[in-house]
Amino acid sequence: MTQPLVAIEGLSAISTRDGGAPVLRDVSLTLEKGEVRGLVGESGAGKSTIAKALLGILPSTVKVTGGFIRFEGRDLLTMPRRELSDIMGRDITLIPQDPQTALNPARRIEAQLTDGLRLKLGMSKKDAHQRALQLLDEVQIRNPDRVLAAYPHELSGGMRQRILIASAFALNPKLVVADEPTTALDVTVQKEILRLIRRMQEAHGTAVIFVTHDLGVVAKICDRVTLLYAGKVIEHGATVDMLTAPRHVYTRALIAAGPRYDRPNAGLEPVPEAVFRQLRAEVGLAERGI
Amino acid sequence: MAEIVTTTDAPVPLWSLPMKNFKPLLREPRVVIAGGFLLLLLLIAIFAPYVAPKDPLEQDLMLGNMPPANYPGAEPGFWLGTDDLGRDVLSRVLYGSRIALTVAFVAASLSAIIGTLLGLAAGWYGGWADRLISRLVDIWMAFPPVLLSVLLVAVLGSGLHSVIAAIVIIDWTRFCRVVRAETMAQAQLDYVMAAETIGFSRSHILWREILPNVAPVLIALVSLEMGIAVIVEAILSFVGLSLSSDIPTWGGMIAQGRQMIHQGWWVFVFPLIALFATVLAFNQLGNGLRKALDPVMRR
Numbered sequence: 291m292t293q294p295l296v297a298i299e300g301l302s303a304i305s306t307r308d309g310g311a312p313v314l315r316d317v318s319l320t321l322e323k324g325e326v327r328g329l330v331g332e333s334g335a336g337k338s339t340i341a342k343a344l345l346g347i348l349p350s351t352v353k354v355t356g357g358f359i360r361f362e363g364r365d366l367l368t369m370p371r372r373e374l375s376d377i378m379g380r381d382i383t384l385i386p387q388d389p390q391t392a393l394n395p396a397r398r399i400e401a402q403l404t405d406g407l408r409l410k411l412g413m414s415k416k417d418a419h420q421r422a423l424q425l426l427d428e429v430q431i432r433n434p435d436r437v438l439a440a441y442p443h444e445l446s447g448g449m450r451q452r453i454l455i456a457s458a459f460a461l462n463p464k465l466v467v468a469d470e471p472t473t474a475l476d477v478t479v480q481k482e483i484l485r486l487i488r489r490m491q492e493a494h495g496t497a498v499i500f501v502t503h504d505l506g507v508v509a510k511i512c513d514r515v516t517l518l519y520a521g522k523v524i525e526h527g528a529t530v531d532m533l534t535a536p537r538h539v540y541t542r543a544l545i546a547a548g549p550r551y552d553r554p555n556a557g558l559e560p561v562p563e564a565v566f567r568q569l570r571a572e573v574g575l576a577e578r579g580i
Numbered sequence: 581m582a583e584i585v586t587t588t589d590a591p592v593p594l595w596s597l598p599m600k601n602f603k604p605l606l607r608e609p610r611v612v613i614a615g616g617f618l619l620l621l622l623l624i625a626i627f628a629p630y631v632a633p634k635d636p637l638e639q640d641l642m643l644g645n646m647p648p649a650n651y652p653g654a655e656p657g658f659w660l661g662t663d664d665l666g667r668d669v670l671s672r673v674l675y676g677s678r679i680a681l682t683v684a685f686v687a688a689s690l691s692a693i694i695g696t697l698l699g700l701a702a703g704w705y706g707g708w709a710d711r712l713i714s715r716l717v718d719i720w721m722a723f724p725p726v727l728l729s730v731l732l733v734a735v736l737g738s739g740l741h742s743v744i745a746a747i748v749i750i751d752w753t754r755f756c757r758v759v760r761a762e763t764m765a766q767a768q769l770d771y772v773m774a775a776e777t778i779g780f781s782r783s784h785i786l787w788r789e790i791l792p793n794v795a796p797v798l799i800a801l802v803s804l805e806m807g808i809a810v811i812v813e814a815i816l817s818f819v820g821l822s823l824s825s826d827i828p829t830w831g832g833m834i835a836q837g838r839q840m841i842h843q844g845w846w847v848f849v850f851p852l853i854a855l856f857a858t859v860l861a862f863n864q865l866g867n868g869l870r871k872a873l874d875p876v877m878r879r
Contacts (some may be wrong), residue, residue, distance in 0.1 A: 396792035
């Protein structure tokens with residue numbers, strides 16, 4: 291078997307601010323080349339922490355206490371800074387959550403879209419401009435010349451998210467970390483954006499880690515899913531299997547909690563207290579409120 | 581398919597400065613009126629020798645205490661009257677703008693530079709730099725500003741340099757606090773995280789990504805600070821701590837006119853009007869700029 295693209299092994303981390311409370315408990319997961327993996331969980335489940343660890347931007351309040359993150363066999367956590375900054379932004383890139391704030395309001399789109407091309411590939415201004423036009427075409431933006439000359443506030447949210455996607459795929463990365471890229475968008479735009487990410491991912495052969503709390507989004511885009519609770523992996527599996535035949539009671543309860551368009555009278559069941567009690571026991575949390 | 585949306589009141593970031601970026605500023609009436617007045621004042625200050633009808637220092641005791649034109653006993657050629665030494669009030673008011681504007685521009689720019697550098701460092705690097713600078717600001721602000729400036733000029737000796745130094749030493753905290761808070765707010769936004777993941781250095785992100793977004797607030801604040809500097813200079817001249825009395829300053833004229841207000845109100849009133857209008861214009865310009873530049877920065 292070939293080496294996986296990303297192998298997280300026994301990753302544990304604590305929050306230094308919260309009296310050393312664990313934020314990740316012995317998390318292991320592997321990601322193959324070209325795979326779309328959903329990271330699902332409630333707020334505080336640790337999905338964003340994993341995403342940030344992959345991007346090398348863990349906040350100073352989070353301290354890793356054990357484990358590895360191997361990217362193509364090399365541990366990102368112990369890698370020298372120089373090598374790490376070679377990988378970040380070229381092999382691993384980010385699609386941020388909120389297109390309203392993810393573009394700098396004081397810089398033109400062209401400057402922001404070509405940052406990576408010029409810094410990492412040393413492209414000339416002219417070459418980067420050509421590549422930017424090409425990228426905007428790829429994410430289906432019409433009149434790219436006008437968009438490149440625009441400031442972010444002149445564009446709609448959907449447009450901005452397309453630009454962020456173009457920018458994430460600009461350097462043909464091996465891994466794109468998408469941090470809830472559709473939560474800030476209208477539902478109608480969401481669908482287009484999901485389709486776009488999927489198409490870009492297939493065209494570039496990129497693996498994607500898709501952080502979300504929306505099982506509907508997972509069903510549309512992910513090949514495999516990892517479900518987290520309180521920093522611990524609850525269930526791994528192919529999306530189809532997990533959504534149709536969940537093994538863990540929590541997964542089952544979460545699916546029951548989502549709305550069902552095919553059966554309007556079912557769904558929207560709150561997760562029973564008994565499930566949380568079982569989860570807390572499994573994770574090793576003391577008995578207390580959530 | 582998404583389209584380019586052109587909003588009507590879209591204020592534009594002013595970093596790269598092509599002419600069209602100034603349009604939204606010109607739509608703000610306060611900016612136009614106050615800015616126009618200050619521009620006029622600046623021209624007067626620069627060309628004072630050509631604009632002023634008389635030499636502001638020329639004394640003629642025979643022509644002392646002449647009232648402004650149109651008052652009985654007015655002397656032709658002295659539009660705003662003369663003081664007790666027979667010096668032309670209009671010329672002295674016009675020349676007074678030189679000192680006022682010099683102090684305004686130099687003191688406001690220097691305190692803006694010092695305050696901004698410290699504020700950026702505190703807001704962006706945090707940690708001990710932030711603790712040190714913030715405590716310093718706290719201590720600084722515990723001193724009553726006017727008293728402190730009088731004290732400083734007394735220690736440094738009177739003169740233009742001392743006045744400017746006193747204003748800068750006191751007022752850098754204003755910039756430091758605002759810039760620090762604004763930097764911290766900007767640092768939370770996703771574009772900063774995006775820049776980090778691309779691999780830009782911390783200092784590159786500070787100068788190229790964050791500073792342009794702090795600039796609008798900073799520019800508005802500089803304008804407000806210029807108004808404050810004019811006031812402080814007038815206060816120091818008034819108490820005789822600014823410049824030697826042969827150089828016309830508004831504060832000095834007010835102090836002089838105060839003593840003879842019953843014989844000649846004009847010596848007191850006209851420099852007061854000039855001072856009032858100038859400070860008002862700086863404040864209105866600052867508020868107008870803040871309104872014209874701010875909204876988009878909050879997005």
